[in-house]
Amino acid sequence: MNVQDYISSGIVESYVLGLASPEEQLDFERMCGQYPEVLQARTDFELAMEQQAMQNAIAPPSALKQQIKDAVLPAEAKIIPIDTLAPVIKANWFKYAAAACAVLLAGSLYWNISQFNRNRKLQETYDGLVKDYDSNALRLAEVEDEIEMMKLNPNVKMAAMKGKEISPESYATVYWDSTSKDVYLLVNNLPKPASDKQYQLWALLDGKPIDVGMIDNDYFIDQKRLLLRMKNVSHAQGFAITLEDKGGSPTPRGDMYTLGNL
Amino acid sequence: MNTKTTYSEQELVALLQQRSDHSFSYLYDNYSGALLGVIGAIVSDQEIARDVLQEVFVNIWRKIGSYDPTKGRLFTWMMNVARNAAIDKVRSRGYQDSLKNQAIPDNADNSSMAGSATLPQVADTGLKKVLTKLKEDHRILIDMSYFQGYTHDEISKILDIPLGTVKTRIRSALTHLRTMIK
Numbered sequence: 001m002n003v004q005d006y007i008s009s010g011i012v013e014s015y016v017l018g019l020a021s022p023e024e025q026l027d028f029e030r031m032c033g034q035y036p037e038v039l040q041a042r043t044d045f046e047l048a049m050e051q052q053a054m055q056n057a058i059a060p061p062s063a064l065k066q067q068i069k070d071a072v073l074p075a076e077a078k079i080i081p082i083d084t085l086a087p088v089i090k091a092n093w094f095k096y097a098a099a100a101c102a103v104l105l106a107g108s109l110y111w112n113i114s115q116f117n118r119n120r121k122l123q124e125t126y127d128g129l130v131k132d133y134d135s136n137a138l139r140l141a142e143v144e145d146e147i148e149m150m151k152l153n154p155n156v157k158m159a160a161m162k163g164k165e166i167s168p169e170s171y172a173t174v175y176w177d178s179t180s181k182d183v184y185l186l187v188n189n190l191p192k193p194a195s196d197k198q199y200q201l202w203a204l205l206d207g208k209p210i211d212v213g214m215i216d217n218d219y220f221i222d223q224k225r226l227l228l229r230m231k232n233v234s235h236a237q238g239f240a241i242t243l244e245d246k247g248g249s250p251t252p253r254g255d256m257y258t259l260g261n262l
Numbered sequence: 263m264n265t266k267t268t269y270s271e272q273e274l275v276a277l278l279q280q281r282s283d284h285s286f287s288y289l290y291d292n293y294s295g296a297l298l299g300v301i302g303a304i305v306s307d308q309e310i311a312r313d314v315l316q317e318v319f320v321n322i323w324r325k326i327g328s329y330d331p332t333k334g335r336l337f338t339w340m341m342n343v344a345r346n347a348a349i350d351k352v353r354s355r356g357y358q359d360s361l362k363n364q365a366i367p368d369n370a371d372n373s374s375m376a377g378s379a380t381l382p383q384v385a386d387t388g389l390k391k392v393l394t395k396l397k398e399d400h401r402i403l404i405d406m407s408y409f410q411g412y413t414h415d416e417i418s419k420i421l422d423i424p425l426g427t428v429k430t431r432i433r434s435a436l437t438h439l440r441t442m443i444k
Contacts, residue, residue: 073286
């Protein structure tokens, strides 16, 4: 089939009027690209159809224009995000902004949680330090008081008690305030007692022992205090420490560990 | 605002893609009548034809991005959008029902319904008028294929004519049609 026969076969009209099959359409488009005569025949028939349609136009009622415009322009608003470029960019912008916000939010949350945990740890450390500081300050104040009492008070007398035969290495010191009658004991060295035994301090007056108090066994476990405050005694010539049953004894029964005179 | 009153097809396509008020007005003012004529040759009821015209403008507005100038003129494309919308309407169940419902008042008061007479259903204007000049066997084939949207295969079955004959006769009818239009 030559080109003229092809043009006059009815394919041109068939294609333009939308009656050609998909295969015929593809074939015709290929022929249009290949043969200017085919393209020209197509354009001629299109113009003839257009002219024919214009001549047979039916004027729509004038009110229809606004009605259709109202239908078209809202449709346009719905279609824009899909069809045109600018709103797509806008949509992308929004998408990226939303993604960035999500990332920032996640980052912020993570940061907040880590800061919260960090703050909590710092608070715990701080609380511990405050507690330590308070107890150390208290301890320092006590030690200062004790040193004050020992060194600066001219009324304080000292009795250095040396170890007896049973424990020669034992050593303890009693500070006695002759005006206030306060008794303080410094344990320089004493063996740790058995749990059912307890050391007892005695004041000696005219050869008679007077109970001045027990040494708490905790003192040997957690030796924090420098000086032990004992019972007051109005008069004394010397002091001694014996190891008694736990809770003490009205008169010394156990072994004497130290003894010293004022 | 825009004083330009005529555009080439190429300019019109670019204008439509702007989707402005002005581009709508230009399109409507220049083509609504011709497109309503195309629709009116398929849809007899004027009111329904106007509904179809609205659908056609919405479709043109939506699908202008898919229009390919290498495959034909813009008007050809719009004309086919109009034809397809009209055929879809005629074939829809709602339209078939409305024809049955309208049959009674149409018959009862023919004088006031002159514009939408039931027989013939479609006004003999435009291409339809050209059609009347064709031979009967050609006329039926163009009517069924172009105005009613039947496929060659469907026509072959309805008329009990071999598919090859349907194709040959339609092609022959179309070449006659062209000589009449020119």
